[in-house]
Amino acid sequence: MVGPGSNLRANWERLRVVRPLALRSLRTRWTGNGLIALAVALSVTVFILFSAYFAATQQAVARRVKPLDLPGDLVVRSTAPLGGGVLTALARQADVRTVRPAVSARLLTTFGETDVLGLDPALLASNQVTLTAGRAPAAAGEIMLPAETAARAGLKPGDVVGLSRVADGQVTGAQAVVVGLGQSRFGYFAGQALMAADGLMTAFALEPNVAVVQADEADNVFKVQRFVENLTGSGAATAGLRVVTARSPETMARSLVGGVFSSGRLAVLLAYIFATLGVLNVILLSFLQRKRPLGVLKALGFDNDDLQAYLLLEGTLMAVIGLLAGMIASGVLIRAFNRYTASSFLASAGSVVTAAVLSLALLYVASWLPITLTRRASVNALLQNRRVYLDSTSACAQCGRCGGF
Amino acid sequence: MIIFRLALKNVLKNANRSLLAILGMAIAAAIMTGSISMRTGYVNPAFLDYRRFMQADVVIYPKKLHVDPGAVRQRATEEWETVKYQPTFGSDLLSLEPRLADEGFLAPPGGDPDIDLAALRQALAGRANIAGVHPLFTIPAMLSAQGEGDAVPRFYRVPVRGEDVLAAKSWGGGPPIAGGRALVPVDEGSPHQSPQRFALVDARSKAHPQIPVGSQMKLFFPAVRREVAGRPVYDWSDLRAFTFTVVGHYQIPTGSSPLRTEEGLPVVDGQEGRSVIVPTYWDVPDILVPSQALAGVYRELGGTAQTRADQVGISLNSMYLAKQTAAELQQAFPNFGVYTVPNLVRLAGEGVRAIQTDSGDIRYERGRDQQMVLPADLSRTFIVLSFAIAGLLVATNMFILTAQRRQEIGILRAIGASSREVFTLILSEVIGLAVIGSLAGFLLIQLGVTFLLFFSKVSLAEAGLSTLAATAEVVGLSVLVAVLFGLLPAWEAARSTTAEVLRHE
Amino acid sequence: MSDRLATGRPAARGHGESYGYLKGKRVSEGYQPGDPILRGINLTKKFLVGDGVVAVREVTLDVMPGEFILVIGPSGCGKSTLLSLLGGLDRPTGGEVILEGRKYSRLDENGLARLRRTSVGFVFQFFNLLGDLTAAENVALPMRLIGLTDEEIHRRTEDLLGAVGMLERANHSPYELSGGEQQRVAAARALANQPKVVLADEPTGNLDRKNGLEVIKLFKRFNAERRQTFVVVTHDRTFAEFADRVVHMEDGRVIKVEGGAA
Structure with missing residues (x-):
């Protein structure tokens, strides 16, 4: 009953139950879910494009630099x-x-x-x-x-x-x-x-x-x-x-390009932070709009982990779609840029993998608030569409300054 | 009209949620304003001191220094070499970035080692936004000074730099003074009588012992052996002595830094246990003398008149366009290095570390170089990016705002509001929030910029005009984004029927 | 699997029969057949609104196996709150709920969820069918939760939908069903895992007279044919004839109990 094996099996079972639910709500809630995919796709595109541009520039600059003529090796x-x-x-x-x-x-x-x-x-x-x-x-x-x-x-x-x-x-x-x-x-x-x-x-x-x-x-x-x-x-x-x-000039060229692009890295990071905020908003919204169905699921005996799996699965599916869309978009853009403009881009498998990891991380960070709210909300509060508080202690609910969710 | 009143009321009633939307918009606007202000570059107040020291908004240095990685494919045959910035170039770039001489820099082919003033003036004539041209001349010298514990005076190689005191009047003076006084026009002296010469020395420089204010300072200049095309060849075996009176100490702050020991450990305040933060300064070895007086010295050394400058400062009419003008100048003079003063501030200020030496003195160590420029297409991408993502934030925020008010919208519809009115209600709310948010974010950044513009002696009309332009740009952009991304939630809200909304509860 | 089903006690998915522990104590203790299946003891619930509203005041209620109880009272008397306390949808401010010897206070959130999954069925006033799922899928969902096989789920879903007369509309979305039809599907869903007790909160409140009566009759049929325990909250006194016991509530208190031994 206990141990990683049984945990894995329990989680697998959980996924089996929530999968049809998650798939169904992808269809019915396309605006919100589309926004999640859009945010992920945008940040993935930005990341891959930037990495490709950086790699290509570094290579091109390094190739351009004349090697040093020295009296010795x-x-x-x-x-x-x-x-x-x-x-x-x-x-x-x-x-x-x-x-x-x-x-x-x-x-x-x-x-x-x-x-x-x-x-x-x-x-x-x-x-x-x-x-x-x-x-x-x-x-x-x-x-x-x-x-x-x-x-x-x-x-x-x-x-x-x-x-x-x-x-x-x-x-x-x-x-x-x-x-x-x-x-x-x-x-x-x-x-x-x-x-x-x-x-x-x-x-x-x-x-x-x-x-x-x-x-x-x-x-x-x-x-x-x-x-x-x-x-x-x-x-x-x-x-x-x-x-x-x-080869010293080549090394210098590479580090110089790195220095120039450091501000670009900051922009990419910012893009991810903003995208995270956007996804957070969307998932929060999806929680607000679905308090009642979530309450029903709770009343039917879904435990908190089931609900978490449900919400995460739904988000993950959208993130995967966004990821694929971002990859395709950046692929198309890279091809177009390389063909029609003077810029050169060099996509690498590493940047694609990093983009994938980053977008999943983005999703899980953004899911924290809605999932925590779902976990902490009482069944009745959800069923009656009442406001839900992050901390359900009386003091928090009484103050109500945040207005609850 | 009632719809707009309702929209305003809603914004106020849902203050917390509205605040969230406003915050998102404000961040976006701040980023946009920031990126626009980056164009002007006046983010660091330290730049004002530099501006007075450099007597310029844009500085042109000999030799081509910038490498544009974005242009790599355009000039396919250009090969970049490693060159060292030689001391004969005479500019102050080396004190900003010593590594240019030590390790060398990547240079595209070509690049003039000095600047032909006449040609430059001709090329600048008729160009927009150029207010003045301030050539800089320096003469290398040997300073004879007696430090503490020295039995005899020692010799230190220093550059002596001409300061345009006459022009400085309209610039609000020379560099900031740490002791004594600044140079004034009367210090230029008269060419007809044996002049008494006055100078400023850097209060912080470790290049030579400190020379007290009011004392006499002996400088040995090399004679001019010959002049080739207006450029001197100095003979260091033939030194001529000149005496200057030190009237003041100047210093150029770059910011602040935690104080560290030679081993790199933070110096900690003994009582409170906090690490010590000290202001950092640019360690400038230059000795400043009035430019006319320096020209007099040059003639006494056997020279005629310099037609080639070591570096040229350009003052601008509108600093708002400083970065743009610098880019144009760089394009017009591809063989020179063109920097805006804010760019130089970053060059000088970034990574300056304060280090406490074993004797208790504070020494300043310099940061890294920035030889490459950000490719234009990359910076354009940033703007598009912040645009799109800010819009996404607005849209999701509005979705939440409308979701939390479904019931209210249902009631509105039930009492006879048309879907178009609901649409207008939501959209006007979005726009209201966007305007408030973007104005807040914009004002935050722009106030600082305007403040600097004001103190940089730019005409108020100019400052006001550029502020207005920036306002239109940012607020217009955010409203556009808000409308674009507000359409979706507004449409969603308008689409919902009374029954659907009111059925629950 | 099948011998467990024969006992009417479905296996809890992945958790066996355990409902979870709280503070290291076994939650189920000393339940004897013949004891009340569901007990509410001195239940009190206060809401922190304004000066604080007491919705339920020291209510004690025992539900015997196979019993059909009607809780009647004017709106706002606390009957719905009492029901959610009994079903573990909400925690009482004071008192204890015991289902087959399991004390709710000793169960954590997930323990309560598992208890609802297997032992309590709910029917709500607003039906609360999941709009994303068809009628059949709504009924099947609780069974999926406890990990029944697909064939078993299919068989039982058909059986239940047949029993409530909704077999021919099994693949319709809730939006395509009338209120009465939705409530019948909801009843089938509540019975999916053969719970110990079904709690219905104003099941007829959103239906017309005819449909409301049909739903109550349906409940009664399940009560009679399958020995299914029901606690139904309503403000409609005309349904009293169907009940073994009628509990009258007012102002958060039980003021009168009609019929039955208690």
Whole structure:
């Protein structure tokens, strides 16, 4: 008699009894029930459309973004010096082939304020630097300027430029010879002047704050990236540690789209809240209009759970119809949008399932008040179409400020 | 007429139920008004302080910053790169969003690194709703200041920014002052005599030690090495010293935030055990000097006249249309970043956290960036959505109202009211409730907006006109919705026969 | 199933014979055949309207098995309230109702519902047929509740509708039936689960004289042929001839009892 099995059976029996009743009242009370279905269909459409739009936009934007050109597979950088711990940890990581310390600094120069990147001479000599004049810097005291910067400042190879750095209120100065003009292909560091890392660090007493990492295989880049991200969490690394890979812009694009659409999520949530209120109203109305038949059912021996099952079944059937209608409507709309407008939508099974779960949740939340009223109302109150109070204690009924239902 | 009187009486008699309907309508109207006001964006009072600081309603920054995800399919070949916002751009955008320089941002191809003033003025001429163009010039400088415990003065890199004190008169002054006084036109000095120079410094900035009001401040500016197309190339190896008198401290509030420790734990008031909420401020390193005085400094540095601005502020005739104008400007100048000041306020204010350092000072940390704009079709969808759902609420509410009065309707019919009269009764009730509700919701939001409009020195006629327009929009919309969705319950009520209604009881 | 039916006690669906417990106590105690089947003891009901209206004042009433009782009184005398107290449609402010030894006060709401399902049948003044269902479905509904098989339901429905003379209109909606016809269907529905007692509240109040008389005669026939216990509330004194006992009420009190041993 007791236990989940018998409960299930009891509920099944209950459904068998109330099913024909619920089906019948769907037919006879089409306006109210239609409104429930409409509210559910509306919110489902909104949800699916929004999710499809979001997914499509995110994908399209991510595809649009140009991957970064980097001196290595990964660049690890920090606002503060990296510290030996990070560099050794990186060098020890199994999937890392090489780690080259580098440094990036903002300097005040005789040709304005500029960011200078100090790299391993091996990287500077590689084919990643496109020279328009002169050669790549190889030793301390040599600098390569972006061609555009040099043109603006009126500089050419062989000129001597002054560099200084302000840190902690102290100014340090140095000089360098322009040995070449050109473009680095290091997208992320585009527009920066290039020097040899050691020379730059010695001149301004800098510690490495960039590491250029080469992974042993292209497939392992992600593994190394995860490794560095975990370093940040473990406290072994300084705060502000960041990993940049060729795919970083894509990640940024995705998060940007997410940020833009956060207000859209709020709107969807609002749609659901409003729809819930609407459904609550309709179910409440259906209760108000049916007090007498509900009273008869109670008098005939329907217990509270039977009545609850009855009302819920009726609502659920409408919610399912609304859900299907919403799915069809959003499907049609998505097709139409994709075909006739510049927008693109990408429906996913996940969003459809979520929409289904949300609409059922909506229904059950909205059903609470009418079901509770039905449960608490006495048979006589229902039969005589009297007002029903949420709390039937004398104080509540006596006050009657809410007017009852 | 008796029908309408009855409708009014019913609304009053069923006050509780009517209130529910009114509330639903008010929420809907508030959302509608909110979304319309979003167009103006004046939801945050902090914007007024920014407006005075920026001297603009819309700000144009060099470089294209906005990416419109909605336009992804339209410009199919456009590829977005990651670029960093360089300090040479000279605008104050970096102090609003430092991550633009640190991590870079997604940029569509093209985008000018500075703004050609003459071309911009020409392009703006004849455009509606533009009241003034306020170019911003900054000169980088080194501030020499002696902090507590320093044996010798230290050096701090600061931007020195020109404030248009002459124009500021009509704007209600510059930024809010925390101590001392604001800059006044007389501070511009005379170009013919050796000028005494005056400046404002940020009361909250942690970029350099605090400089007391009334004290002298030494600024070293780099000489202008050469000018290329009206843009200076500074030589930092050749610094010229200028002395300024600090006449006041300014501060720009952004809102408030619970105070947290460096570890992220909330700081709790010892006695009451409540977490401490402190006002938050924008940490601006800029030193403000009168713009004419700054132009004088520029000439002494060896420059002639700047024809290219670091950023340009645009003041508008009607702030009600600020967002719309900004969108038009963005379209006209696709190579620049165009922001409304309210948008900037959000950029600067959102996610500002107050952190108590170990020494007991309060430091402000900045939030996230908002580089993308909401696609237009998405925002249109929101309006349609709130429309439909508000209507649904009205309809269901009216169903309840009529259901609870079936008996009364039956009696009406029994004493000879026609079904058309019952229909009119219910519909006029719906409309009455919709008007009351929407007005309530509308007034709640619009009062705030109007209040801000009033204080933002927009002409009263302009404010009144825009309010009227908004009223018509919202109330008209809600009445339309009410009629549309009120038809069903009214028809239901009119359809019911006397016998059906009176049979029970 | 069939041997249970033979005893005239249908199996309660999924709950066996238990009617529920309240405060851990067994609700049915000490009922002997021959005792009154339904007892109302010192029943009082106050309504919280204005200063408070006392609808029923300390009424005591025993109903013997197979008895046909008529409760008569002017409108507003509390007779309908008394009936809903006896049927467990409402809870008394004071006093106790005992059906076959089961005290109502010890039953929770669902226990009362189950009791009504199996042991009490109701007939109302306004018929209260469910408009969504046909006449036959209305009659079958209580049987579905106790989980009878479809064939059994079908057989019994036909039997009952035949007995009230409504077989040929079985598939009509209540809206298509006249008042008298509706009340006959309602009577069939009340008898569906062979309840211990049928409570009828002004069953003729909404019918003309001829139809009213027919309904009462129908009740009497069931009383005579099936030994079905009836408590009928009416304000029509002319029906007194059908009753074993007539209880007169006024102002919430029993003022006179005619006929019978009590």
